[in-house]
Amino acid sequence: MTLSRRSTLALGFAGLALPLRAPAAHAAVTAIRIGYQKFGTLILLKQKRFLEEALAPRGIAVQWAQFPAGPPMLQAMAAGALEFGQTGDLPPIFAQASAPGMLVYAGHEPQVGSSEAIIVPAGSPIHAIGDLRGRKVAVTRGSDAHWLLLAALLKNGLSLRDVDVTYLLPSAARPAFETGVVDAWSIWDPYLSAAGSDLRVLATGADIGGGVQFFMTRREFARLQPDLLKTIRDAVARCDAWAQASKPEVVRILADATGLDPAVVGRSVEKITYGIQPVGADILAGQQRMADIFHREGQLPVAVDVRNAALPP
Numbered sequence: 001m002t003l004s005r006r007s008t009l010a011l012g013f014a015g016l017a018l019p020l021r022a023p024a025a026h027a028a029v030t031a032i033r034i035g036y037q038k039f040g041t042l043i044l045l046k047q048k049r050f051l052e053e054a055l056a057p058r059g060i061a062v063q064w065a066q067f068p069a070g071p072p073m074l075q076a077m078a079a080g081a082l083e084f085g086q087t088g089d090l091p092p093i094f095a096q097a098s099a100p101g102m103l104v105y106a107g108h109e110p111q112v113g114s115s116e117a118i119i120v121p122a123g124s125p126i127h128a129i130g131d132l133r134g135r136k137v138a139v140t141r142g143s144d145a146h147w148l149l150l151a152a153l154l155k156n157g158l159s160l161r162d163v164d165v166t167y168l169l170p171s172a173a174r175p176a177f178e179t180g181v182v183d184a185w186s187i188w189d190p191y192l193s194a195a196g197s198d199l200r201v202l203a204t205g206a207d208i209g210g211g212v213q214f215f216m217t218r219r220e221f222a223r224l225q226p227d228l229l230k231t232i233r234d235a236v237a238r239c240d241a242w243a244q245a246s247k248p249e250v251v252r253i254l255a256d257a258t259g260l261d262p263a264v265v266g267r268s269v270e271k272i273t274y275g276i277q278p279v280g281a282d283i284l285a286g287q288q289r290m291a292d293i294f295h296r297e298g299q300l301p302v303a304v305d306v307r308n309a310a311l312p313p
């Protein structure tokens with residue numbers, strides 16, 4: 001589905017105005033619901049079952065839900081359907097603008113800007129970001145690739161108003177890109193790796209300081225169940241330590257999950273340094289800069305103070 005670039009975030013988070021009932025402080029938790037995507041630490045955590053192992057003595061199950069992108073995952077989390085998830089750098093800002101006070105940052109992975117890129121076919125007459133003026137560009141609204149597109153355009157003296165933005169989820173963007181319906185695609189791994197090698201890269205997240213993966217949780221869950229949140233983060237840390245030391249096994253798991261050639265996945269995994277980290281002032285400042293630019297460019301309906309989504313001490 002193609003949406004006007006002037007439309008707001010109301011579509012993505014419509015319906016979240018209904019009041020949500022917070023669980024009682026001493027309610028027995030029987031399951032933890034985790035949102036994950038095809039790449040990242042959480043799909044590895046699902047496969048290795050470190051969290052299930054940690055929660056089994058307390059009789060708590062883990063329920064996993066896969067999402068195609070960060071925005072719908074955070075929409076589900078804000079609606080109370082998830083306790084924890086992993087997403088790129090821009091979706092938390094869109095979620096904070098549309099569902100203020102609902103979610104908080106619970107950690108982040110080291111920055112990997114090369115895991116996202118703006119690409120065109122190898123035979124395209126487009127050779128630089130400046131050549132995108134008037135061209136159709138596919139991107140997922142509210143994703144980290146959306147930030148890449150906007151930041152790359154601004155860096156080259158353009159804005160989203162200078163291109164014909166087509167907002168698509170990856171499953172629809174890929175055929176649009178392959179058949180020439182769009183001229184360029186701003187996208188992240190594993191979809192970037194799946195696009196093949198017969199293409200030209202115009203810019204990557206490394207060019208604009210992007211590529212941070214965040215762990216998010218509901219504010220109420222963090223407040224009412226801090227011990228469970230700690231258990232989840234400890235399991236993530238254990239998984240990250242395993243992944244950093246076991247990249248051949250990581251490649252096998254991610255290749256099975258995505259259907260991609262292990263050699264392609266291997267090139268992507270080689271870029272990654274695994275290791276959950278607390279969200280410090282420097283990371284929040286980067287998120288604030290992103291939020292301010294999106295609001296200035298008319299892409300956010302309200303100004304966002306990122307500090308309000310910091311995990312309380």
